[in-house]
Amino acid sequence: MTNGGGLMMGNCGCDRRGFFGHAFGCGAWVAIALTAGTATARQSQARTLTDPVVTSAFARIEKLADGVWAVISTPFAPDGGRGDRTTLSNGGIIAGRDGVLVVEGFNTPAGGAWLSDQALALTGRRPTHVVATHYHLDHVGGLSGFRRGADGPELLMTAQTGALSAQRNGLPRPVEGSPFAKAAPVLLPTLIVPEGEAVLDLGGRTVRLVARTGHTDSDVTVELDDPRVIFGGDLLWNGIFPNYVDADPVKLSAAVRAVLADPATLVVPGHGSLSNAADLSPYLGVLDAVEAAARRAHAAGMTVEKAASAFTLPPGLGAWTLFSAGFYTNAFKAWYRVLG
Numbered sequence: 416m417t418n419g420g421g422l423m424m425g426n427c428g429c430d431r432r433g434f435f436g437h438a439f440g441c442g443a444w445v446a447i448a449l450t451a452g453t454a455t456a457r458q459s460q461a462r463t464l465t466d467p468v469v470t471s472a473f474a475r476i477e478k479l480a481d482g483v484w485a486v487i488s489t490p491f492a493p494d495g496g497r498g499d500r501t502t503l504s505n506g507g508i509i510a511g512r513d514g515v516l517v518v519e520g521f522n523t524p525a526g527g528a529w530l531s532d533q534a535l536a537l538t539g540r541r542p543t544h545v546v547a548t549h550y551h552l553d554h555v556g557g558l559s560g561f562r563r564g565a566d567g568p569e570l571l572m573t574a575q576t577g578a579l580s581a582q583r584n585g586l587p588r589p590v591e592g593s594p595f596a597k598a599a600p601v602l603l604p605t606l607i608v609p610e611g612e613a614v615l616d617l618g619g620r621t622v623r624l625v626a627r628t629g630h631t632d633s634d635v636t637v638e639l640d641d642p643r644v645i646f647g648g649d650l651l652w653n654g655i656f657p658n659y660v661d662a663d664p665v666k667l668s669a670a671v672r673a674v675l676a677d678p679a680t681l682v683v684p685g686h687g688s689l690s691n692a693a694d695l696s697p698y699l700g701v702l703d704a705v706e707a708a709a710r711r712a713h714a715a716g717m718t719v720e721k722a723a724s725a726f727t728l729p730p731g732l733g734a735w736t737l738f739s740a741g742f743y744t745n746a747f748k749a750w751y752r753v754l755g
């Protein structure tokens with residue numbers, strides 16, 4: 416079934432309008448096939464796994480396969496302090512014959528516009544679709560930068576991410592403890608990513624969008640099967656201590672184990688450098704160390720603040736940079752929410 420937007424839905428039995436209204440009733444699998452010539456179709460941080468094809472002051476782009484690139488942001492200055500946060504989060508570019516998907520909206524409109532230019536340079540066309548893995552501003556704050564006048568890519572999010580973004584991202588910045596300083600226009604999704612799993616067919620390249628929870632109430636991982644690549648959003652961190660501000664740490668731990676189950680998977684974390692799943696085991700160690708310390712502190716009746724200030728990561732896990740000192744406190748707060 417096609418519609419004016421040129422999108423064809425499979426399995427769902429609904430057109431695009433119906434997709435908005437019935438995303439949760441469409442079953443676990445919804446195929447989205449793009450047709451050519453449509454309105455939409457017109458249009459730590461030092462370690463690299465591959466030689467970057469692009470390097471800027473705030474990010475580099477590494478090629479993972481034909482038509483697949485990772486965007487690795489480099490938000491820390493050489494001394495470890497605050498660097499250029501134009502993009503801030505990681506993401507990616509996935510190109511097929513009929514469409515180009517960008518993973519993440521990035522931190523600022525300038526970051527989004529830069530990504531749009533990079534997609535054009537690398538693939539020959541501007542993004543037709545941008546998927547935001549969750550509502551945090553460093554993943555959606557730059558969405559407006561992908562627009563060019565009245566034209567712009569389809570914006571894909573879960574319904575929950577759209578609702579959370581509308582609710583939380585209208586707040587004045589900065590929020591206490593947040594490393595994300597910018598106020599940004601809030602753009603809502605134009606296509607809803609359903610619960611469960613959806614398939615986006617870009618033409619010779621299919622992408623699975625998997626709805627999960629843990630980092631926030633609604634996270635999406637973007638997954639390729641050949642080669643096996645996962646863009647993990649902020650469920651996955653590498654060398655940068657994770658942000659627990661909205662986390663459910665029990666769900667987070669389960670989601671991370673599921674995402675990293677295949678050790679050969681190439682992983683693009685939400686923050687930090689590229690990794691194979693097997694080499695990201697220190698991240699599981701970080702999550703487990705936080706859990707063990709939080710459970711001990713909670714059982715001993717310690718306050719969150721005291722527990723966080725006493726916490727250090729086991730040295731065997733390597734170096735984990737902190738975006739801000741409050742990140743340990745947020746981690747213990749998250750566990751105390753669970754432990755009661």
Ligand SMILES: [Zn+2]
Pocket residue numbers: 549551630649658
């Ligand atoms: Zn996040």
